[in-house]
Amino acid sequence: MIALVDVNNFYVSCQRVFEPHLVGKPVVVLSNNDGCIISRSAEAKALGIPMAAPWHQLSQFARAHGVIAYSSNYALYADMSQRVMQVLARFSPQQEVYSIDECFLGLHGVLSDHTELGLLLKQTVWRWTGLPICVGIAPTKTLAKLANHIAKQRPEFAGVCEWEKLPVQQRQQFMATMDVGEVWGIGRKLSVRLKQDGIHTVADLAASPAEQLRQRYGVVLQRIVAELNGCACLELEEVTPDKQQILCSRSFGQPIFSEQQLAEAISTYLARAAEKLRQQNSLAGAVGIFIRTNPFRPNEPQYRQQMVLPLTQPSNDTLKLTRIALRMLARLYRSGFAYAKAGVMLTQLQPKTAIQGHLFLQTADPIKRAELNATLDAINRRWGRGAIGLACAGNKKPAWAMNQQHLSPYWTTRWPDIPVALAK
DNA sequence: TCTGGGGTCCTAGGACCC
DNA sequence: TCTGGGGTCCTAGGACCC
Numbered sequence: 001m002i003a004l005v006d007v008n009n010f011y012v013s014c015q016r017v018f019e020p021h022l023v024g025k026p027v028v029v030l031s032n033n034d035g036c037i038i039s040r041s042a043e044a045k046a047l048g049i050p051m052a053a054p055w056h057q058l059s060q061f062a063r064a065h066g067v068i069a070y071s072s073n074y075a076l077y078a079d080m081s082q083r084v085m086q087v088l089a090r091f092s093p094q095q096e097v098y099s100i101d102e103c104f105l106g107l108h109g110v111l112s113d114h115t116e117l118g119l120l121l122k123q124t125v126w127r128w129t130g131l132p133i134c135v136g137i138a139p140t141k142t143l144a145k146l147a148n149h150i151a152k153q154r155p156e157f158a159g160v161c162e163w164e165k166l167p168v169q170q171r172q173q174f175m176a177t178m179d180v181g182e183v184w185g186i187g188r189k190l191s192v193r194l195k196q197d198g199i200h201t202v203a204d205l206a207a208s209p210a211e212q213l214r215q216r217y218g219v220v221l222q223r224i225v226a227e228l229n230g231c232a233c234l235e236l237e238e239v240t241p242d243k244q245q246i247l248c249s250r251s252f253g254q255p256i257f258s259e260q261q262l263a264e265a266i267s268t269y270l271a272r273a274a275e276k277l278r279q280q281n282s283l284a285g286a287v288g289i290f291i292r293t294n295p296f297r298p299n300e301p302q303y304r305q306q307m308v309l310p311l312t313q314p315s316n317d318t319l320k321l322t323r324i325a326l327r328m329l330a331r332l333y334r335s336g337f338a339y340a341k342a343g344v345m346l347t348q349l350q351p352k353t354a355i356q357g358h359l360f361l362q363t364a365d366p367i368k369r370a371e372l373n374a375t376l377d378a379i380n381r382r383w384g385r386g387a388i389g390l391a392c393a394g395n396k397k398p399a400w401a402m403n404q405q406h407l408s409p410y411w412t413t414r415w416p417d418i419p420v421a422l423a424k
Numbered sequence: 425t426c427t428g429g430g431g432t433c434c435t436a437g438g439a440c441c442c
Numbered sequence: 443t444c445t446g447g448g449g450t451c452c453t454a455g456g457a458c459c460c
Contacts (some may be wrong), residue, residue, distance in 0.1 A: 010460095031428035038428070038460095056426035072428085099460045187458050220434065220458085247430055254425085296427055343429090403426075 249343025285348025
């Protein structure tokens with residue numbers, strides 16, 4: 001048996017923990033650059049504010065209705081997420097952290113009544129972190145997701161839905177009234193295609209013949225249907241596998257024009273990506289960059305280009321990777337464009353132990369270089385991100401820095417921001 | 425003026441091998 | 443007039459997730 005636990009309106013709820021006067025009011029959290037709406041309180045949803053809507057199109061409406069907006073504060077959310085995950089881990093030996101606000105818990109061998117356990121989880125997380133959660137319990141991940149959805153939608157469940165405890169008739173009825181697009185793994189495109197084939201509800205999907213589905217839609221959908229019918233195809237992944245690629249990209253707070261500024265951005269992103277790479281003890285076999293103008297302004301000249309370069313020898317060295325990235329930028333850069341976004345990709349990742357020597361290649365003393373990178377990481381860990389870096393990444397807040405006009409205090413991760421009542 | 429960021433998996437098709 | 447069969451590996455693109 002599997003439980004899927006997730007935090008309701010996670011980012012909004014995090015803001016509310018430290019500003020309780022927000023409870024009961026329409027609140028939204030915006031993406032980087034204050035671009036789109038990525039989290040909404042129930043009150044904001046009730047106003048009809050759609051997910052992923054561009055904020056600048058809605059800010060007038062929002063002002064009129066007293067909607068309160070926050071810039072996203074990922075340091076805060078990541079910290080709160082860790083706290084929730086730690087609380088939940090106490091209740092099961094098997095935990096898969098699926099995303100910043102969700103995890104699966106294996107309930108195999110957990111003796112207590114599952115619904116009661118769910119209620120206990122809810123109560124404990126609430127008391128210890130101030131965050132509201134919902135719990136779905138079922139024999140497969142896909143059904144646990146479905147049960148969680150029901151727990152959220154229907155107040156009579158009080159936030160906990162155990163699928164197998166529902167009478168068969170009620171399960172049938174839920175599935176018959178739920179849109180096929182609600183199923184985990186079925187997105188916009190697939191649900192349109194399914195509906196064209198006469199599959200409208202979850203019940204329709206669950207009753208479809210497996211072999212036919214596989215032929216027409218592929219193995220992914222076939223597995224989903226098996227899961228809906230109680231046959232587990234997706235394992236609980238307790239060990240987080242190493243990332244296969246690392247990407248770091250940002251839209252700029254304002255358009256930039258010069259190669260110099262793009263180089264600063266690329267160097268900054270690369271330093272971040274390489275740090276993540278070293279954190280998981282991997283080497284990159286290839287490095288890539290991309291730059292692009294703003295596609296939302298079709299009347300302005302558009303340019304987008306990317307390039308990936310395989311390395312003769314896999315590396316996690318910020319200096320070496322930066323040099324390569326900037327050489328690529330020199331090849332891609334064209335003057336006369338208003339650049340809106342750039343990014344860096346590290347791919348073909350492999351464990352550090354698997355390094356293959358190169359017969360003819362002489363590089364900088366690899367041990368010294370490794371020590372230098374470790375020192376960079378240690379200083380940035382101790383003194384905060386960006387405390388030390390390469391000169392080509394710039395040394396002051398750049399003109400293209402992210403827009404964050406509605407940023408809240410950091411509350412839990414910065415000394416001056418810690419609420420006084422808590423600090424005492 | 426202002427439109428996010430970071431991932432995974434699967435499939436089809438091409439290159440190449442014997 | 444006629445042009446095999448079976449396999450692997452890699453890449454690009456599309457779909458999905460939060």
